[in-house]
Amino acid sequence: MKQTSYTALQRQAANQVWNAAGCYDFEPLFLADHAKDSISDFYMNLLIGLAYKYYGEQTICDLFNYWRGDVRESMLDDLTWLYLEQVLYTLERPTRPSMPELRTSYAKEFFAGEYQLSRQEWMSKNTLVYHMQSARWSAVLKSKKRPLLLREQKLYQALTPTKIPSKDKLTGTLLGIYQQFHLFDGKKHEKKMFRFHFTGTAAKVLSRIMPVSRSKNTQITVMRSEQAETLTDKTSGEKKQVSATQNKESHDRAYIENCFGRLIFPEREMKKAERELCTGNHRGCHLWFTDGKFNSVNELSSEFRHLQEQADFQTERNRSYYHKNIQLHLSLISRLTDQIRNSILIHQQPDVLPGRGGNLDTTRVWRAKYLQDDRIFHTKEEDDHPAFTVDLLLDASASRLQYQEILAAQGVILAKSLLACHIPVRVSRFCSVRGYTVFHILKNFTEKKCDRIFHYYATGWNRDGLALREAAELLQLLPSPADKHLLLILTDAAPNDSQRILPSENAPFGSAYEEHAAIKDTAAEVRALRKNGIHVSAVFMGNDGEVTNAKQIYGKEFTRIRQIDQLSKAAGRLIQKEIRELYS
C-alpha cells in the first residue's frame, strides 16, 4: 500500500506510528487521522506503530490481508485492533510510563464521543464491535460494564488475552478466535459489484439509447486528481491522426486560445519563432506562449466557459490543498530557504572594497596621514545581485492528473523558497494539444507573488523536445535578470505527443512522437540547451523502466523522486549543486 503523499495531518499521524515502531522505512497500513491533537488518534497511532515494532511489517500486512475485501472487513479490523491493544499495552507498559495515562484518556474519549454521534452514525456502528469496545474501555476506567451475552462474554475474554502470542502464532490465534465465534471462516466473501455485460447487437442498441461518454485526446478536459485514477491510460482515447488543412489550423488556433488563454507575444514574433523552432522533428507543430488570461471571456462558447469553470475549480482545489496543509508547507519552505541561503553564503565570494571599518589595509595607511583619506580598511560587501535564475518547468500532461494539487503546492514551495533567497524564479507548465505545445507561464521572474502557480492543471500530451526549445526561446523573448540560468524540469522521461513526426529525408514515413524517437529528440534538445550555456537538470518521477530514458536524456543531471511531495526537496538539492558549481 504505497502512499503517494501525505497531508500535514496524515504526516503527523505517520510520524506517531514511525516513532512508536522505531523505524521509518515503511508506509503504515492504518493511520488514525480524524482530528488534530486528538488523544484517541494519538493512542491508536502509538498502537499501530507498536504492532509493527513487536510483530513486524510482514506479519501485520499478512494478517489484515486475510480478510481484505471481505464483507466483514471493517468489523474484523476493529476486533483485531482491540485484541492487539490488549497485547501491545501489556508488552509496552513496563517500558513506557505514558501508556496507562494514554489508555485511560482514550477510554474517556470513547465514552465522551458517544454523546456526539448522530443517529446515522449509531446505526452504522457494528453492534458486536461496539459491545466489545465498550466492555474494554469500561474495564480500563473501572466503571460499570454493560451486560454482555454469554457468547459476547466469551469473545471478550478471547480478545483480552493474558498470554502474549508470539510473532508466528499471532495470525493463527486470531483466525482461530474468529473461526470459533463464526466471524470469519478463513475464506474471503467479497461483495460483488452489480454488473451487466452486453456484446454484439445488444451492445450496439444500448449504446445508442443509453448515455455514452467518450473522450478524444485532441479535446481538452480538466479533471479532478481523484478522477484520474479511473483512467487507465494518459487519456481514455487513442491517438488520432491530425490532418493539416488550413481550415483546421485556424480552427485549432482558436481552440487553443479559448482553452489556454491569449498569446502573450505579437503574432509576427510568434510566426518568426515557429519558423525557427518548428523544424526537424517538430515540423508542422505550433508554439503557444500564454499567461492564462483571456481577451474576451464573454464571447466564449459554453463549451469553453465550462472548461474555464473546471480550470477555476482546479485552481481552488490547489489553493485549498495548500492552505489546508499550510503548517507542513511553511515548514518545507523554511527548511529549503535555510539550505539554499546557507549554500549561497558559503559559496559566494564577497567583494572586498576600501572602507572606513574592517581589516586594516596596510598599503593604504599612508593615505590617512597625507591625504586625510580614512578609507584604509578592507570592507566586505555581499553581492545582492542574483548570480543566477531558475526556470521551473512542470510537465502538465495528463500523466500528472493524479498529482495536480500536490504539484501546484510544490511549485509554490520552491518558488517561495527561492524568492526568500533573492533568486529570481519563473514557473511554467507545458502540455501539447492538437500540434500546439502550450507554454503557460504561471509566475514571471519579476512577480513577487506565487498565487498564479495555483492555476496549474494537467491535460493533453507532452512534446518535451519542443517544450525545451520553447524554454530557450522564452529566455530570448523575456530575458532573465542574471547571466546564468538553471532550467529545472519535472518529468516522467516519457515524451509522447499525438502529433506525429512528419516524413523527412532520413525517415520517409515519419514516426509517432513517442518512445525511442521522442527520447532521442528530447536528449538532443537538452544537449543543445547545455551547449548554449543553460544548465538543465531534471526531477524525474516515473517507473523503474523509464530510468534509462531519464539517463539518456539528462545524463547525470537528474534526481529521482518516488513521491511527488519530494519535488521541492529534490529541486532544492539540484539548486544547491548548481550553486556549488557556479561559485567554484
Place this chain on the structure above:
Amino acid sequence: MKDFIDFLKQEGISADLLQEVQAFSGSQIIPDELKSRIPSPHFYYYGKKVWEEALAVLLCGKNLMLTGEKATGKNVLAENLAAVFNRPIWDISFHVNMDAASLIGTDTFHDGQVEFRPGPVYCCAKYGGFGVLDEINMARNEALAVLHSVLDFRRVIDVPGYQRIPLSKDTRFIATMNYNYAGTRELNEALSSRFVVIQMPRLTQDDLQRLLTDQFSDLSAKYIRQFSLLFLDLQKKCENGELTEKALDLRGMLDAITLVHKGISIREALDLGITNKIFDTYEQGLIRDVIAARIPAKLKPSEVFA
C-alpha cells in the same frame, strides 16, 4: 588531571597510551597567563575505541578531524583531549566570513604604528596549544588555504611581512565538522588530507544513561532510561529527515531536567529546553508527540527524582 586519568582507566584505555599521555602532559611548563585556557570539562566523552584512536593520533603528532552528526560529542571530546593532555585551548568557530586574518592574525595600530595582532592559530603555534577548528566546513576553502603549511609536515606559519613561526612541538589541531548541516561545503582534498579522521559514532543508550547519571545523581533509574530513549527517538526522527537537526539538542534536554529539579512541570520544562527552540510549528508538533509518547502529562517533578 588525576581525575581524568582515573576516568580513562575506568574506560579501559590501554595503560601504555595513558603512560604516554601523562609524559606528554607533564613535558612543558605552561605560563601562568595561559593556565586559565586549560579546560576543566563539565562532561566526559564515553567510548573506549574513539578515546584510544584520538589519543594515539595526537601522540603521533598528527592533527585530528572529528566528523559526525549533531550531538555525537565532537566538541566534548576535543575539550576532553585538551584537558587530558593538559594543554591550553583556542576555540575557533568557523563561519562563512572567516578569512586568513581571523585565523593567523591581523594588522592593527599601536602607538601610531602598524603592528601585528596575533590570531588564535598563531597563539596555538607559539604556546603549544590545542586549536579546535569548530565546524571547519562552514568556511570558504580559500580562507583555509593559509592553514596548509600549518597542518602538514612543514608545521610553520609564514606571515608575509613579519616572521616565519615554526609550530611548537606540542601544538595540535582538532577540527570538527558535520556533513549534514544545511549548506555546508565539502572540504577540499588538500585540507582533508592533512587530518586523520575519526567518524564519531552516535550516542548509544548506555552512553546517554551514563551521562545523565553523572549529571543528575538523584534522577530515578526509570527516568534516566526514559530521557535517554526520548533523545534517541528524536535522533531517529532527525536521521530520517522528519525533523531538522535543531531538534536534537542534548544540552537542551539537560537544561530541561535541571528545570524539573526546580519544580517546573516536566512537559513545560521539555518545551523550554527543546521544543521552543524550534520556530517551526509543524516540527514543534512532532517533537511534542515524541515527548507525549513517552512522558506522562500528569507526571509530578517529585516522581522523576529518587
